[in-house]
Amino acid sequence: MNAQSLTADSVAITADLDQTLIFSPRASARLGGGLPCNPVEHIDGVVISEIAQTVSEHIDLLPPRVFLIPATTRTVDQLNRLQLPFAYQYAIAANGGVVLVDGFPDSSWDAEVQRRVTAAAPLNAAHALLTQRADRPWLLRSYRAAELFCYAIVDPTELDANELPELDEACAQIGWRARPQGRKLYLLPNGLAKEAAVTFLLEKLCAQSGQRPRHFAAGDAEVDRAMLGIADIGWVPAGSPLALAGDLPPQVRVTDAGGHSGAAQIVGEWVTECIADERH
Ligand SMILES: [Mg+2]
Incomplete structure (x- = not known):
């Protein structure tokens, strides 16, 4: 090109x-x-x-x-x-x-x-939703990215059907959303x-x-x-x-x-x- x-x-x-x-x-x-x-x-x-x-x-x-x-x-x-x-x-x-x-x-x-992201809770609140779950077998590691969002490296085989909707619901309450993508699980602020x-x-x-x-x-x-x-x-x-x-x-x-x-x-x-x- x-x-x-x-x-x-x-x-x-x-x-x-x-x-x-x-x-x-x-x-x-x-x-x-x-x-x-x-x-x-x-x-x-x-x-x-x-x-x-x-x-x-x-x-x-x-x-x-x-x-x-x-x-x-x-x-x-x-x-x-x-x-x-x-x-x-x-x-x-x-x-x-x-x-x-x-x-x-x-x-x-x-x-x-x-x-655009002012309506969502600060990154710390979303990252806490991951650190609170640090003992779950599916959650291997979590990271903050560019001070805009956070994500976890997950073991998808350990992630049972209830965990993701429950986390997504917890995110929704603070204006965020949880989106899985292969071995990563992203928490993104709405907007x-x-x-x-x-x-x-x-x-x-x-x-x-x-x-x-x-x-x-x-x-x-x-x-x-x-x-x-x-x-x-x-x-x-x-x-x-x-x-x-x-x-x-x-x-x-x-x-x-x-x-x-x-x-x-x-x-x-x-x-x-x-x-x-x-x-x-
Ligand atoms: Mg892709």
Whole structure:
């Protein structure tokens, strides 16, 4: 992909990363769809995440008028740890809590986020809901993220059917919500949402070009659902929590296979859709 340039026919693609475009070796083994891939993240010399070579190659084919915008629950530090095979002008991190423009947080969005979460209890109150449960077998460790939200590393096999609704209810009473995502359980304040940051960015692009860009989105988890709902076309990988939960809006496509093969199909269809667009 060449340097991005904003035109009247620009396309904004807001794409979740983990379990949508990139996968840990452990997730790949579980989801299938293995393809030749390259590492994009190491910790202490160990490969944590990979991207399929064909995904990188298809991203290279996207025309410059396409803005590929990572939209992740990762914090900025966790996002910056990735060595992605493409450059991006805009990114959404911390589940919508941060909008990066050329690598720097957009201060007007920071102020808007603070305004949006004022109705929710402070982070300490939500984190206490996790620390109070530190003795439960499913709760392995808990963390605070970017002073915006918190999450736990969980053992999903120990998480019985009552625990999650009970925790979600406790969260609801303080203006928060609990959202599981594989081995992570996120506690998010109401108002902190990827789709809010996506809408902010689309409006920013619209203000610059005079026209709302076409919007594609891809994601695998419940935190991505509303972002897919506002997209012109959305993609969900087969075998993902969203594909299994179903009830997806009509513009959302589920891939044929999961894992890296699902990612390859998603990115291949981005290229096809953008080229079809050029012929109209
Ligand atoms: Mg994901």
